[in-house]
Amino acid sequence: MPSLYIPSDKVLEKVNSLVQGFWLVIDDEGIPVLLMKFEASILTSLIAGCKIEMVVRNPKLENRGSTLYLYDKEKDPLWITWQKFGKEDKVYIGFDEVIIRLLQTEKLRVAYYNHHNEPVFTTVIDKKNTFNSFKEWVIDIYSSNELLEKVADGYYAPETKDKGFTINIENKDSSSEEKMTIFNPLKGIEWNGELNESGYNFNNYLKDGKHGYNQEISIKGNLINYFTANEELYYSPKKIDGTELIDFLIHYKKATILIESKFILSEKQTKLNQAFSKAVTQLNEAEKIVRTDLTKIENDNDIIEKLTDNEVIIRLCLFNDSKTVNNEKLKNVIGKFEKTELPIFISCTTFFQLLGDIKIKNEEFYKYNTIQNLIFLYNEFLDDNECDIVVTKEYLMKFGEKTV
Incomplete structure (x- = not known):
């Protein structure tokens, strides 16, 4: 029987805020x-x-800071920096108590959460x-007397001994392990589409053809933190012939954002071309x-009335972070x-970071x-004649330039 780690209300509140x-x-x-x-991928x-690594930061650079590296792609890991997990250690000043305990232990409990703040799996x-x-x-x-240079965004790669101490976490493949079915906190929202199930089990979305639904669940769980369901945010709006118009549609004031989601597992170039060409055509x-x-x-939820007052349309193709997308990879798509x-190609994680950062800057x-x-x-x-395509994989500080 699978088990889930249930944190205290205070810790859960912290996870929910991320x-x-x-x-x-x-x-x-x-x-x-x-x-x-x-996100799902x-x-x-x-x-x-x-592979998972945690780098405990040299306090001369960042007091009580740590960077987590997730090697979903060996040469391009996802990294996240954070500071101050609870109390500072009384002996090792500049480091957290929980970090010292992590260094000492030979066992680590790992709890995974999705963007609905649901506990997906614990091991x-x-x-x-x-x-x-x-x-x-x-x-x-x-x-050491070596001078160290601080960075504004927390990105210290390539890591060195002077920058931080690396903890190797011996992750294991738990794909085949039984997962617990959990209830969907959004089940009370009447959505169009196929994602209205009251129970969610991560293993159900590891099968061929199901990964894309998992990503859509992740996107939906994130977007409802920023836009009101069925008033500003529409999941899988339909055409009158019963086919899908688009995966997600956001309408605010006089602007519409069209979003098509693509989760690509195959490393074959032909599969990538097919997926992105289909997304561009649909958008x-x-x-x-x-x-x-x-x-x-x-005209579900009066969507037509809202779209009548429209001046700007933005097209986004969201893709899974585990996929490398660049000009070379998309050259056949560019040629068509x-x-x-062509839309803005943006990874799910980058898009979620963009939304979160902009909201923090100006609620x-x-x-x-x-x-x-x-x-x-x-x-x-x-306007850039030398740019053939816009692919946003890494979070860009320029996103903060256009604010009220």
């Missing part, structure tokens, strides 16, 4: 717990056993006791209908379409600012 990321606590048995909240990689994995090596490292860094067809013939859309027909006007930033990014792409 756009994505991680948190560390010590459970009632004295075992450190690494809680991780990520990252969770899939983690549960499949992808216990091994790690080496590296406390003695850490103590030697602490002596070395405090006796352009949806835009044409919204601009010229709203009568082709089912005019530049103005009152974050919806407007989100649209302005996307317009800015796309217009910059259109």
Whole structure:
């Protein structure tokens, strides 16, 4: 029988507040717990056993800071930096108590959460006791006179001994392990589409053809934190012939965002070309209908009335972070379409970071600012004669430039 780690209300509140990321606590048995909240493809990689590292930051660079590296792609790991997990250690000043306990332990409990803040899976994995090596490292860094340069965004790669102490976490493949079915907290919301089930089991979405639904669940769980379901945010709106218009449609004021989601597992170039070409075609067809013939859309939740007052349409293709997408990979797609027909290609994680950061910067006007930033990014792409495609995989600080 699978089990789930249930944190305290205070810790759960912290997890709920994360756009994505991680948190560390010590459970009632004295075992450190690494809680991780990520989008569907990252969770899939983690549960499949992808490599995990944590770098405890040199306090001369960041006091009580840590960076988590997730090697969903060996040469391009996802990284997240955080500071101050609970109390500071009384002996090792500049480091958290839970970090010291993590260094000492040989067991680590890992709890995975999705963007609905649902506990997807909990397991216990091994790690080496590296406390003695850490103590030697602490002596070395405090006796060193080397000048270290702080960075604004927390990105210290390539990592060195002077920058931080690396903890290797011996992740394991838990794909085949039984997962617990949990209730969907959004079951009270009447959505169009196929994602209204009251129970959710991660294993159900590891089968061929089901990964895409898992990503859509993740996107939906994130978007409802920013836009009101069935008033501003529409999942899988339909055309009058019963076919899908688009995966997600957001309408705010006089702007519409069309979103098509693509989860691509295959490493074959032909599969990638097919998936993204289909997404571009669907986005352009949806835009044409919204601009010229709203009568082709089912008028659920008065969507037609809202789309009548529309001046701007933004097209996004969201893809799973485990996939490498760049100009070279998409050259065949670029060749099939005019530049103005291409959407913004953006990874799910980057899009979620964008939304979260803009809302933090300005709670009152974050919806407007989100649209302005996307317009800015796309217009910059259109004006750049040397840029064939706009692919946003890494979080760009420029997103903060266009705010009220």
